[in-house]
Amino acid sequence: MLRRSSIGRGRARVVTEGETMRGRFALFCALAIVPLIAGCESGTEGSATPSSVAPEALFDSCTLPDSAIAAAQADPARKNTNPFGAPRTGWAGCMWAADGYALRVFATTRTVDEFRSNSRFHDFAPADIPGRNAYTYQEGSQSPPDNCSVLYASASGTIEVYIVRDPGRTAPDALCAVAKRSATALDSYLPR
Numbered sequence: 001m002l003r004r005s006s007i008g009r010g011r012a013r014v015v016t017e018g019e020t021m022r023g024r025f026a027l028f029c030a031l032a033i034v035p036l037i038a039g040c041e042s043g044t045e046g047s048a049t050p051s052s053v054a055p056e057a058l059f060d061s062c063t064l065p066d067s068a069i070a071a072a073q074a075d076p077a078r079k080n081t082n083p084f085g086a087p088r089t090g091w092a093g094c095m096w097a098a099d100g101y102a103l104r105v106f107a108t109t110r111t112v113d114e115f116r117s118n119s120r121f122h123d124f125a126p127a128d129i130p131g132r133n134a135y136t137y138q139e140g141s142q143s144p145p146d147n148c149s150v151l152y153a154s155a156s157g158t159i160e161v162y163i164v165r166d167p168g169r170t171a172p173d174a175l176c177a178v179a180k181r182s183a184t185a186l187d188s189y190l191p192r
Helices: 017-041 066-071 112-117 175-189
Strands: 002-007 011-016 074-080 091-098 101-108 121-127 134-139 147-152 158-165
Touching: 066 074, 066 175, 101 175, 112 121, 112 134, 112 147, 121 175, 134 175, 147 175, 158 175
Parallel strands: none
Antiparallel strands: 002 011, 074 091, 091 101, 101 158, 121 134, 134 147, 147 158
Protein backbone atom coordinates (compact mmCIF):
# COMPACT_ATOMS: atom_id res chain seq x y z
CA MET A 1 0.00 0.00 0.00
CA LEU A 2 1.33 3.46 -0.86
CA ARG A 3 0.48 6.69 0.87
CA ARG A 4 1.46 10.26 0.22
CA SER A 5 3.33 12.07 2.90
CA SER A 6 3.71 15.83 2.90
CA ILE A 7 7.30 17.02 3.10
CA GLY A 8 7.87 20.72 3.33
CA ARG A 9 6.54 23.28 0.83
CA GLY A 10 4.13 21.31 -1.27
CA ARG A 11 6.59 18.55 -2.02
CA ALA A 12 5.36 15.05 -1.35
CA ARG A 13 6.84 11.60 -1.45
CA VAL A 14 5.33 8.16 -1.50
CA VAL A 15 5.48 6.23 1.76
CA THR A 16 5.38 2.45 1.48
CA GLU A 17 3.61 0.11 3.90
CA GLY A 18 7.06 -1.30 4.80
CA GLU A 19 8.27 2.15 5.85
CA THR A 20 5.13 2.61 7.94
CA MET A 21 5.62 -0.76 9.68
CA ARG A 22 9.32 -0.05 10.32
CA GLY A 23 8.35 3.28 11.84
CA ARG A 24 5.76 1.63 14.06
CA PHE A 25 8.26 -1.03 15.16
CA ALA A 26 10.87 1.64 15.95
CA LEU A 27 8.31 3.59 17.99
CA PHE A 28 7.27 0.41 19.82
CA CYS A 29 10.91 -0.36 20.62
CA ALA A 30 11.58 3.13 21.91
CA LEU A 31 8.44 3.24 24.06
CA ALA A 32 8.91 -0.24 25.45
CA ILE A 33 12.51 0.28 26.60
CA VAL A 34 11.94 3.52 28.53
CA PRO A 35 10.27 1.91 31.57
CA LEU A 36 13.01 -0.70 31.83
CA ILE A 37 15.77 1.89 31.87
CA ALA A 38 13.86 4.24 34.15
CA GLY A 39 13.17 1.39 36.55
CA CYS A 40 16.79 0.40 36.87
CA GLU A 41 18.25 3.86 36.92
CA SER A 42 15.74 5.39 39.28
CA GLY A 43 17.45 3.55 42.11
CA THR A 44 16.14 2.51 45.44
CA GLU A 45 16.50 4.00 48.87
CA GLY A 46 20.14 4.21 49.91
CA SER A 47 23.05 3.97 47.56
CA ALA A 48 23.37 1.33 44.89
CA THR A 49 26.36 -0.98 44.84
CA PRO A 50 27.51 -1.62 41.28
CA SER A 51 28.63 -5.10 40.26
CA SER A 52 32.32 -5.84 39.89
CA VAL A 53 31.96 -5.99 36.10
CA ALA A 54 33.31 -2.96 34.26
CA PRO A 55 30.94 -1.53 31.62
CA GLU A 56 33.40 -2.32 28.82
CA ALA A 57 33.48 -6.01 29.93
CA LEU A 58 29.70 -6.51 29.60
CA PHE A 59 28.46 -9.32 27.36
CA ASP A 60 27.40 -8.08 23.93
CA SER A 61 24.18 -9.89 23.06
CA CYS A 62 24.29 -8.43 19.55
CA THR A 63 26.89 -11.14 18.84
CA LEU A 64 24.36 -13.95 19.43
CA PRO A 65 24.13 -16.09 16.29
CA ASP A 66 21.01 -15.97 14.15
CA SER A 67 20.46 -19.68 14.83
CA ALA A 68 20.22 -18.97 18.57
CA ILE A 69 17.74 -16.14 18.05
CA ALA A 70 15.64 -18.37 15.78
CA ALA A 71 15.75 -21.13 18.43
CA ALA A 72 14.39 -18.54 20.89
CA GLN A 73 11.51 -18.04 18.41
CA ALA A 74 12.43 -14.47 17.46
CA ASP A 75 13.25 -13.16 13.99
CA PRO A 76 17.01 -12.71 13.45
CA ALA A 77 16.29 -10.39 10.50
CA ARG A 78 14.38 -7.98 12.77
CA LYS A 79 17.32 -7.09 15.02
CA ASN A 80 17.68 -3.72 16.73
CA THR A 81 21.27 -3.05 17.81
CA ASN A 82 20.29 0.18 19.56
CA PRO A 83 17.36 -0.75 21.80
CA PHE A 84 18.08 2.11 24.19
CA GLY A 85 17.98 4.84 21.54
CA ALA A 86 21.17 6.29 23.04
CA PRO A 87 24.20 4.80 24.79
CA ARG A 88 23.46 3.80 28.40
CA THR A 89 26.30 3.54 30.89
CA GLY A 90 26.34 0.15 32.51
CA TRP A 91 24.08 -1.52 29.92
CA ALA A 92 24.60 -3.45 26.68
CA GLY A 93 22.00 -5.23 24.62
CA CYS A 94 20.08 -6.04 21.49
CA MET A 95 16.44 -6.64 20.63
CA TRP A 96 14.63 -8.86 18.14
CA ALA A 97 10.99 -8.82 17.05
CA ALA A 98 8.89 -11.95 17.43
CA ASP A 99 5.23 -12.84 16.90
CA GLY A 100 3.32 -10.57 19.31
CA TYR A 101 6.31 -9.57 21.44
CA ALA A 102 9.92 -8.43 21.43
CA LEU A 103 12.89 -10.38 22.81
CA ARG A 104 15.60 -8.31 24.43
CA VAL A 105 18.83 -9.66 25.82
CA PHE A 106 20.76 -7.29 28.06
CA ALA A 107 23.87 -7.33 30.21
CA THR A 108 24.23 -4.75 32.96
CA THR A 109 26.55 -3.75 35.77
CA ARG A 110 23.48 -3.70 38.05
CA THR A 111 23.32 -6.66 40.42
CA VAL A 112 20.50 -9.13 40.90
CA ASP A 113 20.11 -7.72 44.43
CA GLU A 114 19.62 -4.22 42.99
CA PHE A 115 16.83 -5.50 40.78
CA ARG A 116 15.24 -7.34 43.72
CA SER A 117 15.35 -4.25 45.93
CA ASN A 118 13.86 -1.90 43.32
CA SER A 119 10.13 -1.42 43.96
CA ARG A 120 9.37 -1.18 40.20
CA PHE A 121 10.20 -4.88 39.89
CA HIS A 122 7.95 -7.48 41.50
CA ASP A 123 6.76 -11.08 41.54
CA PHE A 124 10.27 -12.54 41.68
CA ALA A 125 10.23 -16.32 41.43
CA PRO A 126 12.95 -18.93 40.90
CA ALA A 127 13.38 -19.86 37.23
CA ASP A 128 14.48 -23.35 36.30
CA ILE A 129 17.42 -22.63 33.99
CA PRO A 130 19.92 -25.49 34.53
CA GLY A 131 23.15 -24.35 36.15
CA ARG A 132 21.87 -20.82 36.83
CA ASN A 133 20.62 -19.08 39.94
CA ALA A 134 17.90 -17.43 37.87
CA TYR A 135 14.67 -15.57 38.63
CA THR A 136 11.68 -14.38 36.67
CA TYR A 137 10.17 -11.02 37.53
CA GLN A 138 7.85 -8.43 36.11
CA GLU A 139 8.11 -4.67 35.93
CA GLY A 140 5.65 -1.87 36.42
CA SER A 141 2.03 -1.80 37.48
CA GLN A 142 0.26 -2.84 34.26
CA SER A 143 -2.56 -5.28 34.75
CA PRO A 144 -2.21 -7.73 33.18
CA PRO A 145 1.57 -7.32 32.95
CA ASP A 146 3.00 -6.67 29.50
CA ASN A 147 6.49 -7.98 30.28
CA CYS A 148 8.50 -10.66 32.03
CA SER A 149 12.24 -11.17 32.45
CA VAL A 150 14.64 -13.93 33.38
CA LEU A 151 17.55 -12.52 35.35
CA TYR A 152 20.82 -14.01 36.63
CA ALA A 153 24.40 -13.08 37.41
CA SER A 154 27.31 -13.99 35.14
CA ALA A 155 31.01 -13.21 34.88
CA SER A 156 30.16 -10.72 32.11
CA GLY A 157 27.44 -8.79 33.95
CA THR A 158 23.92 -9.51 35.11
CA ILE A 159 22.07 -11.09 32.19
CA GLU A 160 18.45 -10.22 31.51
CA VAL A 161 16.27 -11.98 28.94
CA TYR A 162 13.35 -9.55 28.69
CA ILE A 163 10.07 -10.23 26.89
CA VAL A 164 7.60 -7.42 26.25
CA ARG A 165 4.27 -7.78 24.50
CA ASP A 166 3.67 -5.66 21.39
CA PRO A 167 1.14 -2.92 22.17
CA GLY A 168 -2.35 -3.99 21.18
CA ARG A 169 -1.33 -7.59 20.51
CA THR A 170 -1.57 -10.77 22.49
CA ALA A 171 1.59 -12.78 23.01
CA PRO A 172 1.14 -16.45 22.13
CA ASP A 173 1.87 -17.75 25.66
CA ALA A 174 2.17 -16.44 29.18
CA LEU A 175 5.05 -13.94 29.04
CA CYS A 176 7.09 -15.59 31.80
CA ALA A 177 6.82 -18.93 29.98
CA VAL A 178 8.13 -17.18 26.84
CA ALA A 179 10.97 -15.58 28.83
CA LYS A 180 12.00 -18.94 30.36
CA ARG A 181 11.76 -20.72 27.00
CA SER A 182 13.89 -17.97 25.38
CA ALA A 183 16.48 -17.99 28.18
CA THR A 184 16.75 -21.77 27.93
CA ALA A 185 17.18 -21.64 24.13
CA LEU A 186 19.92 -18.99 24.45
CA ASP A 187 21.62 -20.47 27.51
CA SER A 188 24.59 -22.13 25.81
CA TYR A 189 25.46 -18.81 24.12
CA LEU A 190 25.26 -16.68 27.27
CA PRO A 191 28.18 -16.21 29.67
CA ARG A 192 28.48 -18.22 32.89
